[in-house]
Amino acid sequence: MALPYAFLSAAAGTSSSLPGSRRCSTVHCLPSRPRPPLAPPARVMGKSKRNPASTRLWMRLDRRGGCEMVMCDKAFVARRSGLPARDLRLLGPLLSRSPSILAREKAMVINLEFIRAIVTADEVLVLEPLAQEVLPFVEKLRKHFPLNSLDVDGVSSHAAMDNQDGKLDQDVRCLNEAEGAEHELPFEFQVLDFALEAVCLLYNSTVSDLDRHAVAVLDDLIKSVSTTNLERVRSLKSSLTCLLASVQKVRDEIEDILDDDKNMAHMCITRKTKGQKDEEPLDTDAHLVDMLLETYFKQFDGIRNRIFLVRQYIVDTEDYINIQLDNKRNELIQLQLMLIVASFGIAINTFIAAAFAMNIPHCGHHFIIGGPFGPFVGVTSSLCMSIVILLFTYAWRNRLLCT
Structure with a gap:
């Protein structure tokens, strides 16, 4: 607009x-x-x-x-x-x-x-x-108040044409003012209403935009945990934090006014300007202010809850990504454990071969049946393989290798 x-x-x-x-x-x-x-x-x-x-x-x-x-x-x-x-x-x-x-x-x-x-x-x-x-706030003010003044002037001029002495004109004008005072908010309350409405509309629009942006950003983050996507999420969280602080300030200000009855009665400027200090009109205006501010207090509270929902959605997505990263980390740890067990078995076999193989006679590439070299290598290799199998069995039973 x-x-x-x-x-x-x-x-x-x-x-x-x-x-x-x-x-x-x-x-x-x-x-x-x-x-x-x-x-x-x-x-x-x-x-x-x-x-x-x-x-x-x-x-x-x-x-x-x-x-x-x-x-x-x-x-x-x-x-x-x-x-x-x-x-x-x-x-x-x-x-x-x-x-x-x-x-x-x-x-x-x-x-x-x-x-x-x-x-x-x-x-x-x-x-x-x-x-x-x-x-938008200025445009709404300019559209609202001329309409009210035109309605009043139209009824008054029509009554003036029907009565030449002006008596009926005065009566209709007074009746119109009385009806307007009864059914409409005072001028200052109408302006306050439009101001709070404009702020609510802007906050709602901002939260909706951030919500749509959060869905797109978090979907990209789930697909690929990269530096660019993490930076976009950080910027989104900063925007939500700033918006939440602004909404919270306005909400707290309205809450402070609602908690102070004297302050609400002091906001009735029209009554004080006209010199009407009766208790009943002031109480009526204070009740109007209370209903007006309470309505917008609920709206700001709803906007704050929407921001909390978006932030909770971000937190849930981050938790899901952390679970995925923990799962990948566990898989890497399992692979490392398997490599360590296999390396341990190979290291034992290598140690035995290095310690005793030089003292066992053999004929090089010519294998002699009945010599001690073949049985010794077979026994040591089988022993190392048995140790590796035992270690894998222990890790499996203790759920160290379970996915």
Whole structure:
């Protein structure tokens, strides 16, 4: 899934011509389906004392589908979201691989692997929206929220046409908002839902690819235990270990939030922004967060179990190969034992022949019947052969030569 070509080219072309003297400047408004007119983007006037390289690309999307690309620094993002500067460090390069979901009074920081965003009650700021991994998440946000806003506007405009005094228009709008609040998640929970879904989809796809790759690599390893195949297995195990560590971090972060009821209640930014501090609505939102996070906790737990299955398949294959190698080693040991026994018999015969043959008279190539040489050689050879047979019989009975 990718953004339209016009959006990519326009965003890239505009970002290259940004002046370095502004902290934040609009890059390009994303094209989308017909929706209510957007408010003008916020601008920070005045010269920036920071290095222009400190500005980063962000995408701002509000609950009505208004979307724009901006280049801004941490100071502008902090003022826009109401977050302290220390919380923005979670989105920096040093802590980008430490998954976290941090809830504050006016905003929520989401740092889930490749998805790094700041969610308020009215808008979401996505960092580096043109990254290849983030594009599906951005596209889903842009497709979801304009549809909701169009439905609301369509019902309201239809009611306004039926009643000229505007009273029915106001009643229908209030009814529509009440139904939306009852049946839909708050804005920040929807963004969190899409972020967790995007991470789950990527992890599932990665595990499936590694599973197929593992089957091919291990089949080749069973056929031929070579250095190349062993290196491929080592690389596969390293990839699985890195993926397991990433999944485990996200799973542990969700588990920590589920174990803390106050933290879940603190994530209800919409209620706090509107000033609704009643216990019942807050408990309802906390229950929604609990169900949402528990669902994804089970999904991440299932992904982790799939990784364990692939690793167990690799371990079982390695055990099978080790058994084969042990069998070959045992066959070589048996062959060595047979050669040792045969060499022992030949060595005894050679020793006896070397010790006594020079003292036995014989006529060279002319064999004399009744001479002592023939019987002596026959007896010693038979004795050595008997010793070899006895040794082989002992090894066979003690299962030293059994296959």
